[in-house]
Amino acid sequence: MARKPRFDILFDPVRIGPVTAPNRFYQVPHASGMTNTMPHGRAAFRAMKAAGGWGTVCTGAVSIHPSSDDAPLPLARLWSDADIPTHALMTDAVHQHGALAGIELWHGGAGTMNRVSRIPPLSPSGLGWMPTHVGFIGNQKSRAMGREDFAALRGWYAGAARRARQAGFDIVYVYAGMGYLLHEFLLPALNHRTDAYGGSVANRCRLIGEIIEDMRGATHGACAIALRISLEELRARPGLHAESEAHEVVMALSDQPDLWDVKMDSSPSDCPASRFAAEGSHEPVIDFVRRLTTRPVVGVGRFTSPDAMVSQIRRGVLDLIGAARPSIADPFLPRKIDAGCEDDIRECIGCNICIASWHEGVPIRCTQNATVGEEWRRGWHPEIFVPRGSNDRVLIVGAGPAGLECALTLGRRFYDVAVADRSGQPGGRLVHETKLPGLAAWRRALDYRLNGLRALANVSMFLDSDMKIDDILAFGAERVVIATGAEWTRALYDARLEVPGPILDAPGVFTPDDVFAGRVTTGPVLVFDYENYYMAGCIAEQLARQGLQVTYATPAGHASAWSILTNEQPRVYEALAAQGVALHTTVAVSGFDGGVARLVNIFTNAAREISCASLVIVGHRSGRDALHSGLHATRETWADHGIRDVTCIGDAAAPGAIVHAIHAGALYARDLDMPPSDMPYALDELFTDPVAGAIREIA
Ligand code: ADP
Numbered sequence: 001m002a003r004k005p006r007f008d009i010l011f012d013p014v015r016i017g018p019v020t021a022p023n024r025f026y027q028v029p030h031a032s033g034m035t036n037t038m039p040h041g042r043a044a045f046r047a048m049k050a051a052g053g054w055g056t057v058c059t060g061a062v063s064i065h066p067s068s069d070d071a072p073l074p075l076a077r078l079w080s081d082a083d084i085p086t087h088a089l090m091t092d093a094v095h096q097h098g099a100l101a102g103i104e105l106w107h108g109g110a111g112t113m114n115r116v117s118r119i120p121p122l123s124p125s126g127l128g129w130m131p132t133h134v135g136f137i138g139n140q141k142s143r144a145m146g147r148e149d150f151a152a153l154r155g156w157y158a159g160a161a162r163r164a165r166q167a168g169f170d171i172v173y174v175y176a177g178m179g180y181l182l183h184e185f186l187l188p189a190l191n192h193r194t195d196a197y198g199g200s201v202a203n204r205c206r207l208i209g210e211i212i213e214d215m216r217g218a219t220h221g222a223c224a225i226a227l228r229i230s231l232e233e234l235r236a237r238p239g240l241h242a243e244s245e246a247h248e249v250v251m252a253l254s255d256q257p258d259l260w261d262v263k264m265d266s267s268p269s270d271c272p273a274s275r276f277a278a279e280g281s282h283e284p285v286i287d288f289v290r291r292l293t294t295r296p297v298v299g300v301g302r303f304t305s306p307d308a309m310v311s312q313i314r315r316g317v318l319d320l321i322g323a324a325r326p327s328i329a330d331p332f333l334p335r336k337i338d339a340g341c342e343d344d345i346r347e348c349i350g351c352n353i354c355i356a357s358w359h360e361g362v363p364i365r366c367t368q369n370a371t372v373g374e375e376w377r378r379g380w381h382p383e384i385f386v387p388r389g390s391n392d393r394v395l396i397v398g399a400g401p402a403g404l405e406c407a408l409t410l411g412r413r414f415y416d417v418a419v420a421d422r423s424g425q426p427g428g429r430l431v432h433e434t435k436l437p438g439l440a441a442w443r444r445a446l447d448y449r450l451n452g453l454r455a456l457a458n459v460s461m462f463l464d465s466d467m468k469i470d471d472i473l474a475f476g477a478e479r480v481v482i483a484t485g486a487e488w489t490r491a492l493y494d495a496r497l498e499v500p501g502p503i504l505d506a507p508g509v510f511t512p513d514d515v516f517a518g519r520v521t522t523g524p525v526l527v528f529d530y531e532n533y534y535m536a537g538c539i540a541e542q543l544a545r546q547g548l549q550v551t552y553a554t555p556a557g558h559a560s561a562w563s564i565l566t567n568e569q570p571r572v573y574e575a576l577a578a579q580g581v582a583l584h585t586t587v588a589v590s591g592f593d594g595g596v597a598r599l600v601n602i603f604t605n606a607a608r609e610i611s612c613a614s615l616v617i618v619g620h621r622s623g624r625d626a627l628h629s630g631l632h633a634t635r636e637t638w639a640d641h642g643i644r645d646v647t648c649i650g651d652a653a654a655p656g657a658i659v660h661a662i663h664a665g666a667l668y669a670r671d672l673d674m675p676p677s678d679m680p681y682a683l684d685e686l687f688t689d690p691v692a693g694a695i696r697e698i699a
């Protein structure tokens with residue numbers, strides 16, 4: 001197929017100062033969790049996007065000095081010449097595909113705690129960035145910068161820029177966003193200075209302007225200098241001479257950077273989950289920038305629709321279509337648009353599991369794209385599949401995320417595959433969960449796989465097929481995969497050991513499976529959550545929307561506690577408040593008699609009673625692995641039926657989030673008939689010799 005002419009504009013080259021981006025697809029800086037200690041994995045992750053057609057590919061934040069130390073979050077750095085080779089691996093790999101390579105040079109200021117370096121963090125006025133925020137809370141306060149600190153900071157930026165050029169980067173960033181040091185200078189709430197760096201907008205911008213010029217000198221004009229800036233709070237502040245202070249800041253620095261990379265102020269507003277924000281959510285804040293500069297502007301908005309991208313350009317909002325999440329979910333998004341195959345795009349579902357992996361301090365993973373982070377260590381490619389290693393037929397029982405991913409990947413490896421599901425529709429948990437408030441975009445995880453399967457004549461789907469052990473034995477497949485999912489239990493919570501407690505099998509006690517089946521109809525309802533992710537919050541919201549009076553209770557300190565990692569939590573509170581849901585935290589349900597539930601404080605044991613007719617327990621899930629254990633009990637008959645092995649995957653084996661199920665399906669399918677190995681994946685290696693880039697294996 002050929003590219004649709006209306007998308008041609010996306011493939012225009014764009015001049016960025018001294019360099020030219022080959023097209024408008026721009027992977028903005030975003031975290032990978034793969035630090036300098038995983039240089040090959042990091043390079044392969046970024047290079048995959050260049051291979052997929054992203055014309056510019058950037059690093060995540062790279063610290064310029066030990067006084068910017070974000071530990072225990074994964075920290076990439078360019079502190080000395082010894083750090084150059086690890087970054088050169090990435091620039092070489094990206095350049096091989098004709099893309100530009102950008103580096104986000106970063107000083108965290110009071111947004112870091114410097115837990116490793118133990119250097120007091122620097123700030124304009126000794127104030128912290130969100131110091132009481134539950135995710136960042138810490139005891140180390142910052143130190144107001146003195147005169148000598150300005151010279152040092154400018155030297156660090158210039159030195160890092162020089163090294164970035166040596167490492168092969170085409171674009172070097174000044175980072176004035178997300179509460180980090182240079183953003184702190186822009187915000188009057190954090191910048192109380194009375195010298196040349198505080199007060200007026202011109203003064204608050206001064207340091208950024210100086211650093212841009214320092215970096216231009218340090219790179220001898222060979223690199224483009226990009227300014228990444230957060231505009232949310234500034235846009236909310238009326239300006240003296242223009243509509244807002246954001247306008248005044250952009251006017252003050254107008255053509256000084258070669259590129260404006262514009263964004264929001266904090267992770268929840270910058271990368272909101274699709275549950276609470278649609279594609280293009282930044283536009284109301286950043287829409288004015290392009291009118292105030294002749295330099296190109298890049299911004300993000302979880303864009304996966306090429307029509308939405310074209311609209312951003314034609315309406316004069318953006319010159320370059322920035323992406324983090326869409327480029328993670330589908331590194332080949334640009335090539336698919338170029339080939340006229342935009343229906344094949346693996347669209348980001350906006351679940352923010354990728355962001356949670358950063359917040360958890362581990363290498364990146366993605367719900368939609370199981371190959372993310374596996375490019376180098378397992379050699380997985382999102383679009384290329386090793387042909388099958390045998391002529392075995394594979395029967396997959398269960399068409400949930402694990403079964404469908406497994407079928408799609410095996411199908412693309414040319415295996416003969418049959419998928420059986422007892423339901424009349426494929427999708428497993430996705431069928432129900434995508435009907436919960438805000439989760440409609442997660443349907444993309446199902447649609448992408450069904451769309452891919454439709455193109456494969458070697459995969460057959462058998463619905464309304466409740467498979468029993470005899471059916472499987474008689475089926476005639478050499479390989480059997482059990483992907484039958486998990487079910488929610490009515491187990492209460494043992495607060496002392498923090499494990500599931502006794503099963504409460506009584507009238508009026510329900511699980512999420514009952515909610516999906518429409519069995520919870522009588523209020524008031526108490527939703528008791530010790531799973532702590534999205535499910536209980538969504539269910540509380542849904543039942544309240546149905547007109548039931550709902551109370552939410554959890555042993556955790558916050559509602560939907562784990563969802564702070566996916567940026568959902570603040571919006572969960574908003575959503576529950578909007579529906580009038582009452583919240584109780586640090587409590588466990590110790591009993592329910594059909595009319596009254598007893599809540600006990602997990603620290604003090606203080607008890608209180610809540611009137612409710614229904615109790616929904618969102619706690620423990622149990623793998624549906626009976627087919628797997630039953631088949632293993634018949635092991636001696638397998639040979640008679642031609643069966644070589646039976647494997648349990650996904651929620652049936654180990655209940656988890658959808659990301660785990662999809663990865664499990666991919667893992668089985670990619671590993672089938674591959675040579676066995678002692679190690680599940682290759683271990684990354686460090687460069688230790690700054691000159692030769694010699695490699696020493698990690699012990
Ligand atoms: P996962 O997240 O691991 O993919 P799901 O719960 O989403 O798990 O999907 C499991 C699927 O398995 C569901 O669609 C369910 O209908 C199906 N299933 C469970 N038991 C059987 C069975 N005995 N025969 C056929 N399908 C089954």
Ligand code: SF4
Nearest residue numbers: 348349351352354366
């Ligand atoms: Fe999108 Fe979720 Fe993948 Fe992140 S993890 S890129 S939000 S699909």
